Amino acid sequence: KKIASWSKSKIRCYEFLNMTSRSFAAVIQELNDELRDAVCLFYLVLRGLDTIEDDMTIPIEKKVSILRSWEEIIVTDGWNFTENGPNEKDRQLLVEYPVVIEELKNLNKTYKEIIFDIAKQMGNGMADYATNAAHNKFGVNTVKDYDQYCFYVAGLVGLGLSSLFSASGLESPEVGRNTKLSISMGLFLQKANIIRDYLEDLDDNRRFWPKEIWSQYVNDLSDLKDPEHKKQAINCLSRMCLDALQRAPDCLTYLSNIRDQKIFNFCAIPQVMAIATLAILFQNYQVYQKNVKIRKGETLKLIQKATNILNVIDIFRHYTRVIITKNNSRDPNFLKISIACGQIEQSC
Numbered sequence: 001k002k003i004a005s006w007s008k009s010k011i012r013c014y015e016f017l018n019m020t021s022r023s024f025a026a027v028i029q030e031l032n033d034e035l036r037d038a039v040c041l042f043y044l045v046l047r048g049l050d051t052i053e054d055d056m057t058i059p060i061e062k063k064v065s066i067l068r069s070w071e072e073i074i075v076t077d078g079w080n081f082t083e084n085g086p087n088e089k090d091r092q093l094l095v096e097y098p099v100v101i102e103e104l105k106n107l108n109k110t111y112k113e114i115i116f117d118i119a120k121q122m123g124n125g126m127a128d129y130a131t132n133a134a135h136n137k138f139g140v141n142t143v144k145d146y147d148q149y150c151f152y153v154a155g156l157v158g159l160g161l162s163s164l165f166s167a168s169g170l171e172s173p174e175v176g177r178n179t180k181l182s183i184s185m186g187l188f189l190q191k192a193n194i195i196r197d198y199l200e201d202l203d204d205n206r207r208f209w210p211k212e213i214w215s216q217y218v219n220d221l222s223d224l225k226d227p228e229h230k231k232q233a234i235n236c237l238s239r240m241c242l243d244a245l246q247r248a249p250d251c252l253t254y255l256s257n258i259r260d261q262k263i264f265n266f267c268a269i270p271q272v273m274a275i276a277t278l279a280i281l282f283q284n285y286q287v288y289q290k291n292v293k294i295r296k297g298e299t300l301k302l303i304q305k306a307t308n309i310l311n312v313i314d315i316f317r318h319y320t321r322v323i324i325t326k327n328n329s330r331d332p333n334f335l336k337i338s339i340a341c342g343q344i345e346q347s348c
């Protein structure tokens with residue numbers, strides 16, 4: 001690429017992108033030039049927000065005021081944040097945030113407006129959640145609250161990306177207009193992550209599993225990891241997987257509407273990782289003991305295969321069959337799980 005003509009701040013932005021997530025950064029960098037810069041900066045705007053939201057060492061009032069002013073912050077030359085907790089993995093990004101703010105200026109107006117609008121909605125959504133999580137120690141209460149939280153942190157990302165894809169002209173205006181499908185793309189990824197990260201989040205006192213679900217099985221979210229509640233824990237896990245699986249048909253429909261090869265790869269890879277993750281999490285008691293992840297070899301195979309809709313359908317079919325094979329007839333959600341898997345097969 002024409003790195004030679006890139007400014008120091010632009011080079012630094014891509015260095016941060018490559019620092020945050022290796023495999024995903026590679027896929028972003030394969031996008032068409034002008035879309036690539038917009039998605040890279042969108043990713044860093046979101047990463048900055050996420051780093052503030054995730055940092056439990058920031059006093060709640062300060063956190064909320066930063067989150068609510070994110071749209072102004074990303075146009076404030078020189079703004080940075082050096083008070084992140086020491087273990088915050090993206091601390092350096094916020095220390096050097098002026099390079100992101102500088103590079104945002106070079107984006108075309110349409111892309112900027114999309115990114116600013118999503119940043120504003122997400123910042124306020126995160127602030128709303130942080131405020132009520134502060135006084136409601138259960139965290140997320142109803143399944144509706146759960147969907148609302150996932151909308152703020154991931155559904156909005158889908159809306160933003162779809163708008164960027166359509167604005168670039170590489171995808172039809174329909175892609176940006178179909179909000180239901182774009183939101184489902186984000187919710188599917190986020191819900192798979194939330195199920196996978198049960199233990200890690202509990203240790204950080206982050207409680208995303210909705211009380212409306214876990215209270216049908218145990219008295220407190222933390223009871224799920226006690227061996228005496230093993231059967232209940234596995235049935236609760238099934239219920240969480242069932243909830244996530246409901247989004248899969250929309251994701252397949254969304255992907256079938258994508259025309260640009262690079263955009264398809266960018267969108268399909270996280271989706272196939274998510275269905276593979278749900279399959280390994282389902283009926284897997286290890287979820288309550290450690291962070292269960294798909295093996296490196298499987299990840300690489302999925303990345304190589306997720307390049308067209310027929311292969312993606314084949315991958316989803318494979319993992320829904322894995323889930324059906326693992327389904328337990330004594331599980332209260334046995335039938336609903338098999339119906340959900342059937343619906344995914346149907347939408348293929």
Ligand SMILES: CC(C)(C)CN1C(=O)[C@@H](CC(=O)N[C@@H](CC(=O)O)C(=O)O)O[C@H](c2cccc3ccccc23)c2cc(Cl)ccc21
Pocket residue numbers: 020021022023024039042043046153154155157158159161182185186187189190193266267268270
């Ligand atoms: C919360 C999240 C799911 C939206 C995070 N999110 C994603 O998960 C990344 C993938 C990622 O970061 N993978 C990490 C592993 C991990 O973190 O679990 C990796 O190292 O490969 O993908 C999403 C993402 C990619 C493509 C299309 C999307 C449509 C709607 C919503 C999100 C979409 C993402 C796109 C952007 Cl622009 C920003 C963030 C994300």
